[in-house]
Amino acid sequence: MFELDVRSRQPIYEQLIEKMKEMIVRELWQPHDQLPSVRAMAKQLMVNPNTIQKAYRELERDGWIYSVPGKGSFVAARPKEPNAEAIAAVHEQFIRLVKEARFLGVTNEQLWQWIIEGEEEEENNDSTRRRDENV
Amino acid sequence: MFELDVRSRQPIYEQLIEKMKEMIVRELWQPHDQLPSVRAMAKQLMVNPNTIQKAYRELERDGWIYSVPGKGSFVAARPKEPNAEAIAAVHEQFIRLVKEARFLGVTNEQLWQWIIEGEEEEENNDSTRRRDENV
């Protein structure tokens, strides 16, 4: 699935949040897919269940997953209405990054190329987009 | 100049690094401009000199500023050769951010708009580019 670097300066729970976001963004995890339980994930990644729980809690707070006590945790449905708050947060980071890139000599054409590259990779994952939305 | 949020979850020295990078990227601070001394900056921002020193140390390590013992700290010259390492780091963050934005429903056209917006703002700063706008 993915691996964590327990020696990293970045906290484990933050690494986990990023990895799980990536699985959802790349649609390797589909809406309403059941996630590994807190205890199972802890066992698999060999970290403490409380650390997993912390990551799950933040992901739920930000709308990436939802949890049902007694049943499990699941990938959230993709919001139909654009999430203005989330987009604003990404926008702010994006602007800051573009300025830094431009300062380093990266041209707009190169930035555009970076955007296109990501899109091509995403299209390769289209085969998985056919959804079986059971559960 | 700028302000810090001492109550933020983000460490003070990290906030300071970001703010100073922004001053350099937006060219409000020019190469070889002298920066406020560690002690002066600490006094102005009302934080501990050691915290300032930590930020300066990292900025120097990453090539944003340079320090001369006994003289002071200064904005580094813009590297003539593209800094491949720094660009790669920005590229990685950029890709991750684009994917998240696209997941939130942001189109390529909007991403391009975000890039252009930043460029227009930068051009507006061109008029101030001749003045010594320090501290």
Added chain:
DNA sequence: CAACCGTACTATAACTAATAGTACACTTAA
């Protein structure tokens, strides 16, 4: 009922951030 599930606690150790203070070598100007 038994075995799962999420969730909420307490407690502890390790690490980091921030502060306070001291010291030293260097540069500059009086």
Added chain:
DNA sequence: TTAAGTGTACTATTAGTTATAGTACGGTTG
């Protein structure tokens, strides 16, 4: 030469965060 200001490197302490360990409770499922 002296005094003030500079970066830099330490020690020590406090506060907060991270990760661990363990316990407990209610809901769900077979």
